[in-house]
Amino acid sequence: MNKKQMRGAMFLEPGKIEVQEVNIPEIKENEVLVKVKYCGICGTDMHIYNGVYSKDKLPLIAGHEFSGTIEAVGKNVNRFKGGEKVVADINFSCGTCFYCRQDQPLMCEQMEQLGIHIDGAFAEYVAIPEHMIYEIPDEMDFKDAALLEPISCVVRSAKKYNIKFAESVVIIGDGAIALIHVQMAKICGAAPIIVVGLDDKRMEKAKELGTDYVIKSGEGMYDEVKSLTEGRGGDVVIESVGLPVTYEQTFKLVRPGGRIVAFGLAKEDCMVGYKPFEVIIKELSMVGTVAGAKNDLAESITLVKHNRFNLEDYKTTVVQLEDIAQAFERLKTDRSVLKILVDME
Ligand SMILES: [Zn+2]
Ligand SMILES: [Zn+2]
Numbered sequence: 362m363n364k365k366q367m368r369g370a371m372f373l374e375p376g377k378i379e380v381q382e383v384n385i386p387e388i389k390e391n392e393v394l395v396k397v398k399y400c401g402i403c404g405t406d407m408h409i410y411n412g413v414y415s416k417d418k419l420p421l422i423a424g425h426e427f428s429g430t431i432e433a434v435g436k437n438v439n440r441f442k443g444g445e446k447v448v449a450d451i452n453f454s455c456g457t458c459f460y461c462r463q464d465q466p467l468m469c470e471q472m473e474q475l476g477i478h479i480d481g482a483f484a485e486y487v488a489i490p491e492h493m494i495y496e497i498p499d500e501m502d503f504k505d506a507a508l509l510e511p512i513s514c515v516v517r518s519a520k521k522y523n524i525k526f527a528e529s530v531v532i533i534g535d536g537a538i539a540l541i542h543v544q545m546a547k548i549c550g551a552a553p554i555i556v557v558g559l560d561d562k563r564m565e566k567a568k569e570l571g572t573d574y575v576i577k578s579g580e581g582m583y584d585e586v587k588s589l590t591e592g593r594g595g596d597v598v599i600e601s602v603g604l605p606v607t608y609e610q611t612f613k614l615v616r617p618g619g620r621i622v623a624f625g626l627a628k629e630d631c632m633v634g635y636k637p638f639e640v641i642i643k644e645l646s647m648v649g650t651v652a653g654a655k656n657d658l659a660e661s662i663t664l665v666k667h668n669r670f671n672l673e674d675y676k677t678t679v680v681q682l683e684d685i686a687q688a689f690e691r692l693k694t695d696r697s698v699l700k701i702l703v704d705m706e
Contacts, residue, residue, distance in 0.1 A: 369422045369484030370685045370703075375412025378686040383422070386480070386488035393441055394433040395449070395489055397705040399507040399679070400482040401426035402688060404538070404603075404626065410689050413628055415477050424483030424703070425451045425476035428497070428506030438491045446501065448509050448662070450493045451475035452654045466654050474652070483685060485705050495658050498666050504676040505665055507702055512670065513653025513661040514624075515541045519549055520657070521648050522597050522622045526550025531586055531595035531614050533578075534625060535563035537675065537699045539601040540570050542624070544670050547571040551597075553589055557582050557614070560696050570671055583613050594619060601625045608633040617643040624650055675700040 369383045388394045406423050408414035415421070431445045441447075454461050454469035461469050475481045475489070497506050515538065524530065530551040532542045535558030546554045553573035558564050564575040574589055576582045587594055594616035600608055603625030611621045612635050639645070653661065664670065678698045680688045688701045 367485035368682055369480070370424070370682060371420050372409060372423050373420045375416065375419075376410065378410070378689060380683055380685065383484070385486050388433060388435045388488045389490075390435045390437040391492075392435045392488045392490050393431050393438055393447075393494060395427075395429040395447060395482075395487050395494075396432040397424075397427050397429040397482050397485060397487055398503040399428055399702045399704060400424040401507045401511070401675075402685075402692060402701045402703065403511060404536070405477065407689065407692060408626065409477070414626070418478055421476075422480040422482075422484050423476045424481040425474065426507055426510040427482035427487070428503045428509070429482075429487075429705075431494075432486065435491070440491060441494065441496075446497045446499060446503070446506070447494050448497055448506050448658065449475065449489045449495065450513075450654055450658050451477075451481075451510060452652055453479075453490060453493060454654075467651055482705075483682070483703060485682075495662060497662055501662075501666060502676075504679075504702055505672055508670075508672055508675055508700070509658060509661045509665060510653065511538060512541060512665065513657040514538070514650070515545045515653075516661050516664070517653045517657040518542075518599070518622055518624055518648075518650035519545045521650050522599075522620050524549045524551055524597055527552050528596040529553055529555065529590045529616075531555045531557060531598045532572075532601055533557045533599065533607050533610060533614070534601035535560050535567060536601060538624075539599075540567055540699070541670070542599050542601055543567055543570050543572050548664065548669050555586060555589055555595065557586070557610075563696065566674065566699070578610075582610075586614050590616065593617070596620070597622065599624055603627045603631075605631050605633050609635070611647075612636075612639065612645070615643075615645060617645075619643075619645065621645060621647040622650065623647055676702065678702065679704050
């Protein structure tokens with residue numbers, strides 16, 4: 362490769378993105394250079410854009426939901442030659458600290474997430490350690506592949522809350538990821554699947570994608586959920602919004618003995634009130650889940666390869682890198698689009 366420079370979307374400060382000519386990352390001996398094909402815009406990117414997350418890392422090239430092909434390999438890379446279609450586990454961990462030894466790489470003391478802590482994939486090229494690379498099947502669409510990272514987050518959460526078939530799942534939220542939770546719950550055999558949301562069109566979409574009942578968020582929802590679950594409440598309640606009010610709702614929507622899943626990224630200083638008495642008496646449990654790592658990604662590849670997710674509506678809006686700033690502005694208010702993919706070519 363003769364090129365030394367590439368285009369990358371630099372997040373300069375909250376609310377300000379500029380597409381710049383920057384140096385192509387130099388790969389180390391154990392790294393590969395990936396030519397990015399598509400990179401999706403996710404809620405986390407919006408949080409970075411809005412200055413509520415990872416603000417101390419700016420200026421930064423964001424972007425972590427990507428697919429591409431291997432362009433070049435470092436001296437010590439054996440597994441790849443170049444030309445392979447790939448995605449990556451974006452959670453770069455050290456592999457040797459206490460947490461890595463416990464197989465909890467997301468808690469790694471030196472964890473760096475691509476596009477969140479270090480420069481990411483809203484750029485033509487990105488450098489990735491060989492062991493974080495996952496090859497995708499030849500026949501897999503690059504757009505589908507760009508959705509594997511968010512899917513892996515949902516796959517991980519499903520494993521953490523350990524859903525069993527015929528359990529009821531209540532999902533709070535009607536966003537892009539909430540509708541992946543719907544599909545995941547369906548894969549796991551959950552019944553019924555209930556979505557509590559606000560937007561009529563999204564609720565329609567939720568139904569198309571396998572939701573049994575959609576309920577408008579509001580005071581009436583507690584009774585509605587109870588009546589759909591034989592008077593008990595959800596076996597599992599997934600918060601996929603990230604607001605204090607919706608986190609508080611989880612305690613009222615879950616059945617005695619049920620599980621609450623903390624998924625929607627709340628602001629760092631967000632506080633929520635709950636009654637310890639109720640948690641004790643009802644033996645409630647809550648599990649947090651932050652990303653998808655390692656096998657979560659491999660399993661996502663298998664599920665997508667075998668068409669277990671309907672991703673059509675996530676692939677309809679594609680913008681060029683030059684238009685990325687407008688795309689972020691659009692996502693602030695436009696709920697008609699589930700996902701925007703940025704085309705890097
Ligand atoms: Zn994401
Ligand atoms: Zn570590």
